[in-house]
Amino acid sequence: xxxxxxxxxxxxxxxLALVMVVLLFALPPMLDWYANIRPLTQQSxxxxxLIGFYGCALAVFPALWNxxxxxxxxxxxxxxxxxxxxxxxxxxxxxxxxxxxxLPASFFYQPLIFMVIxxxxxxxxxxxxxxxMAAAVExxxxxxxxx
Numbered sequence: 639x640x641x642x643x644x645x646x647x648x649x650x651x652x653x654l655a656l657v658m659v660v661l662l663f664a665l666p667p668m669l670d671w672y673a674n675i676r677p678l679t680q681q682s683x684x685x686x687x688l689i690g691f692y693g694c695a696l697a698v699f700p701a702l703w704n705x706x707x708x709x710x711x712x713x714x715x716x717x718x719x720x721x722x723x724x725x726x727x728x729x730x731x732x733x734x735x736x737x738x739x740x741l742p743a744s745f746f747y748q749p750l751i752f753m754v755i756x757x758x759x760x761x762x763x764x765x766x767x768x769x770x771m772a773a774a775v776e777x778x779x780x781x782x783x784x785x
Contacts, residue, residue: 641713644709644713645713647709648706651702651705651706651709654702655699655702655706658695658698658699661691662692662695665688666688669684669687669688678747680746683746683747685746686743686745686746686750687743687750690739690740690743690750693739693743694735694736694739694740696735697732697733697735697736697739698732698736700728700732701728701729701732704725704726704728704729704732705725705729707721707725708725708729711725718771718774718775719775720775722771722775723768723771723772723775726764726767726768726771727768729764730761730764730765730768731761733760733764734757734758734761736753736757737753737755737757737761740753741754
């Protein structure tokens with residue numbers, strides 16, 4: 639197993655959490671700057687972006703936390719355990735939440751529809767991955783009982 643990739647992913651996950659915290663405070667002035675460069679079609683687009691971002695942040699932070707838990711378990715070589723299945727399933731629901739939050743905002747700022755599609759597709763992939771992981775945990779538990 640390549641632990642370098644896992645450690646790098648854990649670092650990037652934590653860096654992304656830090657970037658999100660910075661964006662919580664920096665997004666309003668950045669959006670004003672962006673509106674001066676490329677005028678938004680409506681003033682409501684600015685508010686749609688802000689409300690969408692802060693709403694999504696409510697789902698992104700717990701998702702990053704669950705990814706952190708998953709990666710730390712992988713580093714400890716605790717891969718096929720129920721806690722990892724739960725973490726993957728939670729991240730799936732957080733992706734669905736981001737998709738649902740961005741859907742109404744995309745009516746005011748159309749490029750957000752891409753976020754809706756991407757997050758929904760990611761949730762589908764995580765759903766399949768969660769079920770595969772759950773089956774692997776079940777097989778591992780059966781094997782532990784037979785030995």
